[in-house]
Amino acid sequence: MRTQNPVFIPGPTNMPDRLRHAMDTQTVDHRAPDFARRFLPLLEDLKTVFGTQLGEVLLFPATGTGGWETAVTNTLSPGDEVLAARHGMFSQRWIDLCRRQGLYVHAVEGQWGEGVPVDEYARILAADSDHRIKAVLACHNETATGVTSDIAAVRAALDKADHPALLFVDGVSSIASMDFRMDEWGVDVAVTGSQKGFMLGAGLAILAFSPRAIAACRDARCPRAYFDVEAMREANRAGSFPYTPPVGLINGLAESVSLLLDEGLPRVFSRHHRIAEGVRRAVDAWGLSLCARRPALYSDTVTAIRVPRGFDSNALVHHAYEHYGVSFGAGLGEVAGKVFRIGHLGDMTDVMALSGLATAEMAMVNLGYPVELGSGVAAAQRYYSATRNRWKREVA
């Protein structure tokens, strides 16, 4: 492909050259001492990104879905009960994955556009006096709906019920882009991937396990081999992997963590918030509404936008790709055809975001949407120019 238009999908995200170069390594011996010298400090540095001092970080050559499987199969046994909610494509997939492993899922039917139904969770947990529920699942950021949930509230519900269930959090599209506090929120397993906030290609599931989750591995009887945490931890202790690691991605991840920590996580998070807020101003100027139902739920990494009644969001996404060479996210599952998504996480600037907004406007106008060219762009420009910073302080 020849064009240099950015992508506006909510992952994989645009890759900075510095990370592309870090990934583009000639073959080195993954059993040689140099590999361990690079890999072991990376596991430590990643803890900061997860907001944990107590937990342990694990990398598996897989996608986020493999990360979920790792979480579930290493800590639970067939027949175990888990509590989950279906309020988007990814929370739904996680439920399916649990069932495939022989777990019993209390699946709360949520609204697509709402967050984790904390009140319902609280009710169920309080009622579960036998503690048959062994794990509670929560999606921190539903990539399909652009909804961020309140994980601290889920923890509070557990604490209030004095419930010992493990807390599993899907942070695939939040960790490294939004504030994540594993220890403070009492998260037991947090899952993310290399291709979102870390700005790399897909291929690494990145997990953090709390001491309780580690302890749970001992008795968990779900079968596992490739995703076995104990085998991975044992190999990691020797600076190696139980099989051939993807050295390029691991180099890239080390460089990515360097970039993030050099910038400072609070600045990374506020940068994402600023870009996202500009996008939301544009949506408002277009007269459209978000899939996320309340400001408290708005995601700073992906914005899902409802198209007006009578329009097909898939056609919009298709049009933007075919005519302008720009990729947006389509609507998935229940909101297929009803929303399109602008991903704005990773190495995104205000300037890049404006090109995405301008493209969305052209595509909407081409397809007869009641939207005025330049309207959303101007709203975003107003916000971005008022909150401008010396860009290099922000992203260098």
Place this chain on the structure above:
Amino acid sequence: MRTQNPVFIPGPTNMPDRLRHAMDTQTVDHRAPDFARRFLPLLEDLKTVFGTQLGEVLLFPATGTGGWETAVTNTLSPGDEVLAARHGMFSQRWIDLCRRQGLYVHAVEGQWGEGVPVDEYARILAADSDHRIKAVLACHNETATGVTSDIAAVRAALDKADHPALLFVDGVSSIASMDFRMDEWGVDVAVTGSQKGFMLGAGLAILAFSPRAIAACRDARCPRAYFDVEAMREANRAGSFPYTPPVGLINGLAESVSLLLDEGLPRVFSRHHRIAEGVRRAVDAWGLSLCARRPALYSDTVTAIRVPRGFDSNALVHHAYEHYGVSFGAGLGEVAGKVFRIGHLGDMTDVMALSGLATAEMAMVNLGYPVELGSGVAAAQRYYSATRNRWKREVA
């Protein structure tokens, strides 16, 4: 790392620039039509490399170990019996993996340095008149011992016993480097990875399933989610993946298959044989012997060399790395300390091989081995210069 010394580990292998460039792609939308236009023909082209017209090729973002798990969990059910042999590190790991999935393994104790014990297999299969054995496992090329087994003979044993068990073959270090005939040998699942003969980074498990193996997925009850073949096939039919694919590796694989088919598989195989034969001549000149016990077993992708009594092969590998910046393979498992391995698959030339042999000689002499400097190199040179070809015809 600044040196450009090649690696002589049996994977990951040295990567040609053309493949590095193919992998180094800026982010593209994996749900856009262009991805499907590149991905679907790749699945077809890969069939030629597996030697199959009847089978289907599947790619999972994982390593070869993930490929094994895919083979086993999609076709078998807990309690099923499988026949396997332990005659090297990788065959041993596969047995462990089966047991973790709740299978009962008839584990034949083989010799490290011997191939698949075909006669013993034949005896067991003939005796299994109830057909309780559902699958037979065979390692085409034991990377730990440098032994290539006769898969056609395993098939013959099955046929002779008129046994319906599925035949699973580990071709991780053979496929794309050595002749592999899936259809002719009646292989039901063949497994390989991206980082050996395909000359890419680790991160893709590459499998071919026969129609019988595909059919077996229906009734197989081992739990699976990430590695579920049916979900993958369904997504593939639409040109997509059930989760985010590693686009860079897939681009690289497409370019790699192009390289291999342009050169012509028979030339690829004879190129590997020629490099390997030169290495064996050197070993002979050193007065050392191979781990592989008979010429019929000699592998054309990796040579495992026994060190003289009283020497520690791990120290040799360590010395070569520390003093010359060259990586060889260490001995694994039963032959740890007893053999070192020279990997010579992928993008290896006679000239590169000579630098590995020269380095091994220096390291051996430094450590007091009764080996003469230049002796192995000269033997290999004699063979290489006599069989020289215009290199470009060979590898351009």
Place this chain on the structure above:
Amino acid sequence: MRTQNPVFIPGPTNMPDRLRHAMDTQTVDHRAPDFARRFLPLLEDLKTVFGTQLGEVLLFPATGTGGWETAVTNTLSPGDEVLAARHGMFSQRWIDLCRRQGLYVHAVEGQWGEGVPVDEYARILAADSDHRIKAVLACHNETATGVTSDIAAVRAALDKADHPALLFVDGVSSIASMDFRMDEWGVDVAVTGSQKGFMLGAGLAILAFSPRAIAACRDARCPRAYFDVEAMREANRAGSFPYTPPVGLINGLAESVSLLLDEGLPRVFSRHHRIAEGVRRAVDAWGLSLCARRPALYSDTVTAIRVPRGFDSNALVHHAYEHYGVSFGAGLGEVAGKVFRIGHLGDMTDVMALSGLATAEMAMVNLGYPVELGSGVAAAQRYYSATRNRWKREVA
């Protein structure tokens, strides 16, 4: 630098990955036969881009300025008279370069914002009945002012006066982006560089010499060594260079010419026109005017925009860089502080152009310009969306 914002300077231009990869070549032997096999066809293919069948193409490891020096020193002798016009920074530099070589320059004072003063040229040539003027210099596209001149008219003036002077044309920012017809216009030396329409890094001066220009080398007495055309032609005939060629750039150039010819030059030119026209619509919507005085002069590769009285265009360029990480061209020479420039040649899309326009608007508004946010963007969107094409037909 971490941001992926495009640059909007009129060269070097944004580089497509395909060209970056072509330039990123491990060292090869420039005296080996393979180099000649790649290099000689490139010289032929470049003729098409220059619009010549009669001429010869020459590459020197230098910038466009080195190309000018090559043109002048190989065809002229100290004391020779040349006709030139000063109507921009680059035409002015060329005059200086001629004087340094001991030539006598008839320097017509033009207007910055006007093209080559053809009438004045015609008058002078008609009056030069002794034919003391040996060469006529014309800048096809003045990068400093965004003015394209009518080279066919210069040729007509020469023909009308029946004047034998050579015609030298600076096509640095036009060739490969705009229509250029060396043979039809009777151009004797055309000069360009690698870092504009060819989308590569700087480092190659690319010239075409007509048969008359080649013949003139015989008697030209300006001293030359590095830039000697005869030595270069002789080496080229053997497929080599008189000194070490920049192999990476030459590989990149071969790939670039492939890209351009695959797209088709007419499509390349119309693509540049479309992008440029959108930018001009934006300028008009801002209520600003171009440096170029009439539509016939408007350049399709760079737009120079006059800032309102009382504003300093350098501050604008600086602000856009410091606050948004976006580079525009500053005003040079006579128009320093008075114009800023948007480069839109090479690998530029409508989507990228919109991000530049949006940034310029924000910077202008931040600095108090009487410009409305979104106004220029909307005007460009209107044009781009009305003239949209399936982008892949255009640029794939």
Place this chain on the structure above:
Amino acid sequence: MRTQNPVFIPGPTNMPDRLRHAMDTQTVDHRAPDFARRFLPLLEDLKTVFGTQLGEVLLFPATGTGGWETAVTNTLSPGDEVLAARHGMFSQRWIDLCRRQGLYVHAVEGQWGEGVPVDEYARILAADSDHRIKAVLACHNETATGVTSDIAAVRAALDKADHPALLFVDGVSSIASMDFRMDEWGVDVAVTGSQKGFMLGAGLAILAFSPRAIAACRDARCPRAYFDVEAMREANRAGSFPYTPPVGLINGLAESVSLLLDEGLPRVFSRHHRIAEGVRRAVDAWGLSLCARRPALYSDTVTAIRVPRGFDSNALVHHAYEHYGVSFGAGLGEVAGKVFRIGHLGDMTDVMALSGLATAEMAMVNLGYPVELGSGVAAAQRYYSATRNRWKREVA
């Protein structure tokens, strides 16, 4: 090209990945402040590599030949006399270049295989009591013959004659690989290029001018424009270039200087000496002799080897390329057909050197040379293994 065989030409040299990545930069604005912030410190750091505190470093987008032209045209005037010796291809070319600029060259006929004829220089300088000779030219390392000359002795000859001529030194294949002491040796202009010891692609002439050479620019009347030192210095003072700089190469050069200074120049020089000495041991074992006539002249960057009477070294070079994909340097000029050259500068390891020696042996034996396979390799191995170092201390 698919093979990863190293090149053994004396430049361009093998490029480490770290430098390839530094060169592979997306376009940045060379007029933006960031460029100056990277470029100006580089000019300072380069002084250390030239061994000068008094001098100034200048970079021109050209090859070493352009560097020579810069030296001559900026400091001398037509008719000026210079003293030079012809004892190799590159010293001969420099003489030709001076003559093209209208200088009168006292060309001492040296021996190809000998160094600068210091005694003859001393005699001529002593006799030149009028000081008509304005500059003395000396080639520090004749790349064509593998001869290193004694520049300190040339300085001593000038001093003894109390002669004010400028001293120009061609350090193209020595600087950054061998000890060079500009200030101590009283060198006035030193010239090198990016593609030798700096391990980059060709395209940058790198010069250092002493204060006397800078002063000489004022009165020098050789015409110059592209290579004008005053214009370059003026632009450099503002952190910029008089024309578009090759930003990628400049980034690469900054990274290269970092690598060299991090390793430490003394270690860089001793590393080159060690590699060279191993190559010389091999040549001795082959029973062949060097073009360089005495050990004091042996170059540590390139070894030119005389082939036995009756053999054609060009055929040898051709054979190695065609059959083994390995490039050696051919004989040039007077020694064409008589010598072949092994370049061993830049990013060369002992292991890589051994593969070159092994290839040369095979090619010689294929062509009937009276050389024994493995003989030279063994001699080099003996030296390398005895002087082995922890490679990472050496080159990491």
